[in-house]
Amino acid sequence: MLKKIMLLLTAMIVLTFGITYAEEQSQNKIYNLSMEDAVEFGLKNNEAVKIAQFDIEKNQVISKKAVSLWSKAPENSMIETKLLSDGYYKRQTEMAVKLSRKSKELIEQKIGLGIKNSYYEISRSIKDIGVKEENVSRILEQQRIAESKLKIGTGIKQEVLTAQAAVEEAKLLLANAKDDLKYKEMEFNKLLGLPFDVIVNLTDDVISNISLQTPESIDLHVKVTEAQRNRIEVIQAQENMDVSKLYFDIVSSYSAVNTYDYREANYEKEKANNELNDTMQNVELSVNNAYLNMQKAARAVSVYEKNITSLEEAHRLSQLSYEAGVGIQMDVLNAQNMLYNAELSYVQSLHNYNLAKLKFEASYGIGY
Template sequence: MLTKSVNRYIIIVGMNFAIASGNITSASAQIPNNLQPNSNPLNLPTSPAQVTVQQTQSLTLQQSLELARRRNTELQAVLLQIERSRAALREVEASQYPSISLNIELTRSRSVSIPSASQQTQQFESGLSQTNTVNQPESVTTFNSNLELTYGLYNYGQGLNSRRAAEEQVRLDELETELTSAEVRLNVTLDYYNLQQADENVRIRQSAVSNAQASLRDAEALERAAVGTRYDLLRSQVNLANAQQELINAISSQRTAQIQLATRLNLPETISVRAADPVRLNGLWNRTREESIILALQNRPELRQNLTQRNIAELRRRIALSQLKPEISLVTRYNLLDRFDDTVSVTDGYVVGVQGTATLFDGGVARAQAAQQAVQANIAEAQFANQLNNIQLEVEQAYFQLQSNLENVNTANIALEQAREALRYARLSFQAGVGNQTNVINSENDLTQAEGNRVQAIVEYNRALARLQRAANLE
């Protein structure tokens, strides 16, 4: 589970995901209970029933974004990276405190020894056997304890720079969370628009099949009345077969879009999704091209990431060079010693002093490490400049796509009305015997094409708007 230290960033992510279609909502979308996150992320399906679709759930774009905030595995992973970096920061901070160690020994030993020459002489004079040249074994029990305190007084900024580097790493992971949040939000939005378009394509193809069936009925009726031709009948049958095939392909694309969105939301395998929002324009962009570029350059986390990476490289360069400087520490030891079964009581002792350690020669390792970090800082600066160009290009592409797609929507609306009217006239003419089946079929195909173009124009506009909002990193 995520700990409290990342709750703030979960809230930030939630605010980011509250954006949909250019509008900021004041509250999270209501999520059905059957779509709540699984408490066991390691759950592995083991039977076909566990991966068989049993339910289709209608979702709005807002609900999809909220589900992604709660369930998307990529986003949860970067949130955990913040937790890891904060733990690393606590480790660095803890290393700045004094270290205290306690060592305790309780030993019992038994040893024998060979008497010296004088001891052997005394034994001989006292009448002892000369063969008894080994002293009797002696058992000794000893208690020894040592308490030591070490505190680094000065290390030429190594500890301070290490802490600052760890803080910058936390900041870098926070920016990565912001970046991932924006990317997941964009991907979910695009997946939702893909599903909307797939749903509309199924509806359009179903309507095309219905129109083709109606034309076939008209052709059959005219042939029975001896006013139609066999050619018109065959042409209608082919048109119906083509429409049915297009419908089958549209249903296949719809299922693919459903799976893509469900996977992005990390939904259970037993649940399929359906787009609940109608296809319509999801807002207008009221900023100029120049204002959009400046807004993006001010908001994009990638640029701040590059600057943070440069700061980390500079701090690590200083850390590497500080290894060549002396390190001064305060060392204090206190010792207790007691040998049992002797005439001496517990004895103690202590040591208080200042210890200095210096690396006289390391073969150039520290300077090589410093050189690597200096190059890494230059790389971050180059990436910053490259990112500036990429962001500007991204904004301009999305901006001009948005403008052209808006024009396409207006054109597609007009063309759709004209196609409907043309089909109506073609059918009336055919039924009155003054037209032909070819005109009807062509008009039906034109209507299908016009409906598809309208949906395509609206969805493409919404995609461009989502990309432009992502490029500007609007929250």
């Protein structure tokens, strides 16, 4: 009887533990997200996108009201009624609807760029930690060699102490990098609308798996043309131009050339035309600047990649010389430090290229 009771109690404990564990697992949900998944997830949870949608709906209501007033406008020569009856105010509200839609697209793109940037930052930090871990391993090996040489009488205590100090400094840098990663993960969760303690695993290796775009693969003229068609500032300038021209056409239909109304309307039309031309030039400059920045970033990646190959060999040779007793410890430490800095610079250059490529792609999209 006692044995049965004990078995029953054990089963109840196991069952209770299982339920509690399952509840904890459901609360501590883990997300495995590609970069595109992260963008989609963030857009669904972002309040700015919802507010932008409200603006579209509000302007649509205003536009419908303008259409209703336009259809009921009486025919007379009064300027306000003329503007109303000839569709000027209707056209203004249509512009507001179009721009509010584009504004929502721009908000979504900016949010997406922010999420992608944060995704890149976390990926870079993970790579940085890997470099720093490798740095600790190399210096620990340096410490081992110094201790071995001291034990057999070919080294000195100072070399061991120097290596120990270098190890402690490398471990400090590694610990700081891990703390930096934790904070960046919290920032990323905030962008996605997730609690800070939720774990998000990045499934895309956006640092290692990149392909550098060569100048020959990009038709810059085509990209500029796309930008001048897609960028929100161009669309706004074009809309202002169209509305100003409509206003001039209406005013000029009943006003003489020498009247104030005609001259003011003509001035607004010419001003809008000049602003459109200026905006088109600024967009062309923006695309070219983003393209050149991407090419500069690509060149940096190539340089640091080559440097690492050379410095790895230099470090290997200096360590062999020191271990054989024909080199000095300082040469090894200097080679180690140069290799470490080159590796960090290489990771940073990959990150910089990713960001430059993002900005270039946005430059011929709706903007950024």
